[in-house]
Amino acid sequence: MSETSPSVKTLFEKIWQSHLVKPESGPEGDGAPAIIYIDLHLLHEVTSPQAFSELKRRNLKVRRIDRCLATIDHSTPTLPPDADGNRPYVTEQAHEQVETLYRNCAEHCIELHGWDSPNRGIIHVMGPEMGATQPGMTIVCGDSHTATHGAFGALAFGIGTTEVGHVLATQSLLQRKPKTLGIRVEGELRPGVSAKDVILHIIGTIGVDGGTGSVIEYFGSTIRAMDMESRMTLCNMSIECGARAGMVAPDQTTIDFIEGRPMAPAGEEWDKAVKHWKSLTTDDGAQYDQLVEIDASNIGPSITWGTHPGMVIGVGDLVPDNTDGPSLDALDYMQLQAGSPLAGQPVNIVFIGSCTNSRLTDLRAAASILKDRKVAPGTRMLVVPGSEQTRQAAEKEGLDQVFLAAGAEWREPGCSMCIGMNGDIGQPGDLVVSTSNRNFKGRQGRHVRTVLASPLTAAACAVTGTVTDPRSMMENRP
Amino acid sequence: MSNEPDDTGVIDSPVYILDFENIDTDQIIPAQFLTTTEREGLGQFCFYNWRYDDDGNPRASHPLDRFDPDLHEVLVAGPNFGCGSSREHAPWGLLDMGVRAVISSRFADIFRNNSLKNGLLPVQVDQAAVDFLIEHPDHRVRIDIAGAKLHVPDLGEFDFPLDPFPAHCLAQGIDQLDYLLQHEAEIAQYEQRIEH
Numbered sequence: 001m002s003e004t005s006p007s008v009k010t011l012f013e014k015i016w017q018s019h020l021v022k023p024e025s026g027p028e029g030d031g032a033p034a035i036i037y038i039d040l041h042l043l044h045e046v047t048s049p050q051a052f053s054e055l056k057r058r059n060l061k062v063r064r065i066d067r068c069l070a071t072i073d074h075s076t077p078t079l080p081p082d083a084d085g086n087r088p089y090v091t092e093q094a095h096e097q098v099e100t101l102y103r104n105c106a107e108h109c110i111e112l113h114g115w116d117s118p119n120r121g122i123i124h125v126m127g128p129e130m131g132a133t134q135p136g137m138t139i140v141c142g143d144s145h146t147a148t149h150g151a152f153g154a155l156a157f158g159i160g161t162t163e164v165g166h167v168l169a170t171q172s173l174l175q176r177k178p179k180t181l182g183i184r185v186e187g188e189l190r191p192g193v194s195a196k197d198v199i200l201h202i203i204g205t206i207g208v209d210g211g212t213g214s215v216i217e218y219f220g221s222t223i224r225a226m227d228m229e230s231r232m233t234l235c236n237m238s239i240e241c242g243a244r245a246g247m248v249a250p251d252q253t254t255i256d257f258i259e260g261r262p263m264a265p266a267g268e269e270w271d272k273a274v275k276h277w278k279s280l281t282t283d284d285g286a287q288y289d290q291l292v293e294i295d296a297s298n299i300g301p302s303i304t305w306g307t308h309p310g311m312v313i314g315v316g317d318l319v320p321d322n323t324d325g326p327s328l329d330a331l332d333y334m335q336l337q338a339g340s341p342l343a344g345q346p347v348n349i350v351f352i353g354s355c356t357n358s359r360l361t362d363l364r365a366a367a368s369i370l371k372d373r374k375v376a377p378g379t380r381m382l383v384v385p386g387s388e389q390t391r392q393a394a395e396k397e398g399l400d401q402v403f404l405a406a407g408a409e410w411r412e413p414g415c416s417m418c419i420g421m422n423g424d425i426g427q428p429g430d431l432v433v434s435t436s437n438r439n440f441k442g443r444q445g446r447h448v449r450t451v452l453a454s455p456l457t458a459a460a461c462a463v464t465g466t467v468t469d470p471r472s473m474m475e476n477r478p
Numbered sequence: 479m480s481n482e483p484d485d486t487g488v489i490d491s492p493v494y495i496l497d498f499e500n501i502d503t504d505q506i507i508p509a510q511f512l513t514t515t516e517r518e519g520l521g522q523f524c525f526y527n528w529r530y531d532d533d534g535n536p537r538a539s540h541p542l543d544r545f546d547p548d549l550h551e552v553l554v555a556g557p558n559f560g561c562g563s564s565r566e567h568a569p570w571g572l573l574d575m576g577v578r579a580v581i582s583s584r585f586a587d588i589f590r591n592n593s594l595k596n597g598l599l600p601v602q603v604d605q606a607a608v609d610f611l612i613e614h615p616d617h618r619v620r621i622d623i624a625g626a627k628l629h630v631p632d633l634g635e636f637d638f639p640l641d642p643f644p645a646h647c648l649a650q651g652i653d654q655l656d657y658l659l660q661h662e663a664e665i666a667q668y669e670q671r672i673e674h
Contacts, residue, residue, distance in 0.1 A: 021668045022661060031642040035661055037668050047564065049515035058655070063665075075513050093513040100515050144564040144588060160566035160592035161517075162654075170658040172665050176641065178587075208500055209558040209584055242561065244587050308500050308561075326499045326556075419509045428532055440504040440562060442527045 010282045011249050012180050012215045015155040019138050021172055033174040039137040041167045042123045043070035043110070045101040046421070047142025051165035052104040062108040063171045069132050070105050071113040072098050073122045074421045078384050078411035087115075090423030108168075121387020121413045124148040124355035128232065129389045131261025135250035135277040140167055145355045145437065147238040150247035151231035152254055153280045155215070157244040181214040181243065182288035185222040187297035192471040194365065195230035196357055196435065196454035198222065198294075199237040200302035204312030206292055211243030214289065217282060218248050222296040228257040229361040236356045237437050240309040249281040301470055304439045304452040305342050306330035311439075315457055315469045316343055333441055334449050335429075342451070343467045348430035350381040350462040351444075352455055353411075354418035357435035358386030362455040363394045367402040369459035369473055374406050376465025381408035382424065384416040408462065420444050433461040489578050489599070489621040491551035496541055497612050499556035503589065506560070506568040520567055521547075521574030547576035552601075552619060554581045554611045559600075560589025569593040579621055581628065583608050594644035595654065601628050603636045 009017070021035040048070075055062070062068065075094040081087045089095035098114075105112035113120045119130055124145055127133045135153035140146060142164045149156035159173070166173055183202060203210075216238050223231065231248045238246030248254075255274055258264045265273040300314040307330040313319065320327065321339040331338055336345070352358070352366045363385060375381045383403045385391040391413055394400055400410045416424040418436035425445030426432050432450050435458050439450035451467065460470035511523040528540045537543075553572070559582040560568060569592050572580070579599035590600045601621060610633050611617055620629040626640040647654055658665075 021664050027642075031646060032657070033641070033643055035658065035664070037665070037672075046512050047566070050517045050566075053515070054655075060659075064669075091513060097513045097515055142564055142566075144562065158564035158588055160564055160588060160595065162566060162592065162595040166655055166658055169655060170662070170665060171669075172658055172661070174643070174654060174658065208561060209586070212558075212584065212587055239562075239588075242558070242586060308502070325497075329498070421509045421512060438502075438504070438562060440502045442508055443504050446527055446532050 008283045008286045010180055010286045010288060011153060011217055011247060011280055012155065013286070014280060015136055015138065016177060018136070019155075024177065033176045035172050036138060036175050038140050038167050038171055038173060039067060040127070040132060040139045041068045041171070042127055042139065042141035042143075042146065043068060043101070043164070044074055044123050044141070044143065045072050045097045046074045047161050048104065048164055049097065049100045050161045051142070051168055052108075054165045055168055060169045062110065062168045065109050065111075067171060068110045068168070069113075069127065069130075070101060070110050071117075071120055071123050071126055072101060072115070073413075074415045074419060076414045077422055078414045078416045078424055080412060090421070094422065118388050118392075121390065122355045122358065122415055124232070124236065125358060125386030125390060128152065128228070128257075129261070129387055131258055131264035134258060134264070134273070135254060136280050140173065144239040145236050147244065147246045148232050148236040148355055150235040150238070150245050151228060152258070153247055153250035153277065155245055155247065158239065178244065179214045179289040181211055181216045182291045183216055183218050183294060184220040184291065185218060185294045185296050186220045187222055187295055188225070189222060189296055190300065192301055192456055192469075192474055193299055194454045194456060195226055195233040197299055197302040198296060199234050199240075200304065200309065200312045200452060201299045202292075202294060203237065203241045203309050204302070205294065206241050208240065208308050208310040209242040211238060211241040214243050216243045216246040217288065218246060219282070223248055224251065226253075227361065228253060229359040232359070233356055233362075237309065240437060250277045301454060301457050303342060303433075303457060303467070304450075305334065305336060307333050307439060307441050309437065309439060309452060313342065315453070315467065316341070343469060345431060345467045347379055347433050347461045347465055347467060349417075349426050349432040350375070350379065350458050351384070351417040351432055351434040351436065352458055353382065353384030353386070353416050354434075354436035355386065355415070356418075356437045357455050358384060358390065358413075360390055360393050362435065363390070363399050364397075366455040366459040367399045369456060369463060369470060370406040370408065371402050373463045375408055375462045379462055379465040381406070381462040382411060382417060383408050384411040384424075385413050387413050406462075417444055433458045433467065487623045489551055489623065490618070491578070492549060492616040492618050493552045493554045493581065493611050494545050494550035495612050495615045496553055496555045498541070500558045500561055501555050502562035503560060503565050503568045504562055507565060507571045512565060512567055514567075517566075517570045519574065520571035521576070524571040524575050551576060551578040552581060552621070553577050553579070554608060556608070557582060557584040557605065559585050560593075561586040564588045564592070566592045566596070569596045569598040573598050581608060581611065581619075594641065599623060599640075601638045603628055603638050607633065607636055
């Protein structure tokens with residue numbers, strides 16, 4: 001197991017041990033899993049209503065409203081309200097789901113960042129922006145991309161609705177201790193290569209179930225050199241290789257990001273917190289259950305060609321000539337030929353957004369390609385900032401004007417086309433180059449073919465209207 | 479449904495085969511059906527995109543066209559079943575369509591957790607046993623829940639990993655939230671320790 005000796009611990013082990021309310025019972029006891037304490041519970045409209053109903057049914061209160069933070073992101077329209085202030089919800093049921101969260105948060109006095117909040121956004125963008133996400137915390141949300149917060153050296157993972165109820169009522173969870181998977185990434189990233197390309201490459205290497213049962217810790221020189229937005233992109237997609245959590249040990253980059261944010265500690269508390277955060281590293285000599293080594297200098301812009309995030313190639317590579325059932329099934333769905341290039345395929349829609357790639361640095365990357373260029377005729381481009389804060393920061397820099405001048409749509413924050421719950425979807429047969437995290441069949445609309453890529457690659461595809469290597473368009477660009 | 483003791487502790491059913499790897503939660507229950515605020519009635523939307531065409535009409539032929547909710551309580555699927563999102567709507571929907579167990583050589587973690595919290599049994603066995611069943615559709619299997627054993631006639635008996643605690647809870651009708659609430663004093667003590 002990961003614990004080699006009591007004095008030498010991995011980052012995961014340190015957080016796990018410091019959050020034990022009750023250790024796992026041995027076979028002589030009741031065989032119960034450990035009870036771990038949850039520092040921060042993030043909530044949104046989709047996975048919480050049935051949990052609140054359960055609380056009501058049992059006549060239970062929310063134990064710690066100060067450890068809850070809620071927003072609306074999945075079912076929310078990204079088009080503005082009409083003149084009467086009505087928002088264009090995809091269905092009345094979607095509207096009702098949002099209203100239900102309003103009612104539940106009001107009833108239990110939970111802080112909700114709804115339509116009127118300047119902080120509203122995708123929960124995994126908003127939490128870090130507000131400084132709610134901090135190193136060493138345990139963070140859960142009824143959402144599998146909760147792993148995003150692991151970028152700060154938190155243990156953050158997705159839970160189901162029953163467990164959302166458990167956390168609301170007890171601020172605790174019954175958990176078996178996961179295994180650890182160390183992923184060391186070394187080397188300098190080549191121009192045009194981003195964290196998205198790195199994580200796609202990793203998933204392609206270890207497979208879509210390579211991390212099942214494990215918590216990943218990403219480390220090595222490549223990770224150290226990444227900014228926080230890149231680390232969030234990296235950790236965000238940990239679930240796409242089956243790992244419930246991914247984490248990066250905090251360092252000065254982490255501390256600088258958090259300092260001064262509204263929910264960050266201040267004054268004496270800040271100094272105390274920083275001292276603690278600096279201790280949250282994997283000790284020399286601590287062992288992971290499994291270790292994978294990745295050479296970053298080999299990674300180019302990566303894209304998916306199939307129907308799960310492990311079907312990855314370099315943007316200029318040929319679609320693999322595999323004849324196994326899943327590959328043939330994926331090729332059939334994607335209307336692609338084995339052994340043919342993906343580059344040059346006509347693109348119907350480009351989507352820049354999602355909890356993976358909707359932060360300011362992602363928007364800057366896309367805008368660097370779009371500046372003084374146009375979205376190709378026949379191609380549609382949606383740019384959906386991750387939060388109101390991100391939107392405002394982008395507009396302050398004039399990024400919205402770059403997108404609009406290029407012919408792209410500049411939308412209001414939300415999950416949008418990543419999951420398509422709000423009606424932002426493609427038409428059957430559309431090829432969508434998407435900066436989101438999942439290319440499952442039908443995820444972005446029935447028969448919609450999703451190609452996952454970085455913001456740079458997606459923007460390049462928008463300009464040419466075909467799948468394109470962004471490096472060809474980066475000359476003389478910042 | 480969840481937390482109710484099973485009358486027999488045994489599932490005895492012909493298997494229904496879904497011979498696909500990586501069946502993700504978007505296939506099991508597409509996101510458009512997640513705007514509900516209830517947990518009931520989701521079975522009709524399970525595998526919706528497989529069962530209905532673009533206009534919402536039932537397809538004549540699809541991977542579930544022989545599925546009989548009165549007959550098939552056990553699904554057999556390729557590895558990595560339930561990968562993708564944390565939506566508990568996936569096990570809610572499967573249970574609502576009459577499924578009580580899924581046999582696969584690998585389950586995604588969150589799906590496994592969500593299933594066990596609702597009384598849907600993830601039966602993880604070697605791919606060889608899965609392959610045998612794929613070649614024998616409608617083969618009758620017997621699952622002993624308390625003993626965590628899958629009996630496949632003409633092949634053998636297989637142990638499958640089952641966290642003893644949810645299994646204990648399922649068998650004894652213990653509610654996991656009640657169990658947590660019983661530890662309120664320890665939770666309060668923990669809070670005292672970290673906050674003061």
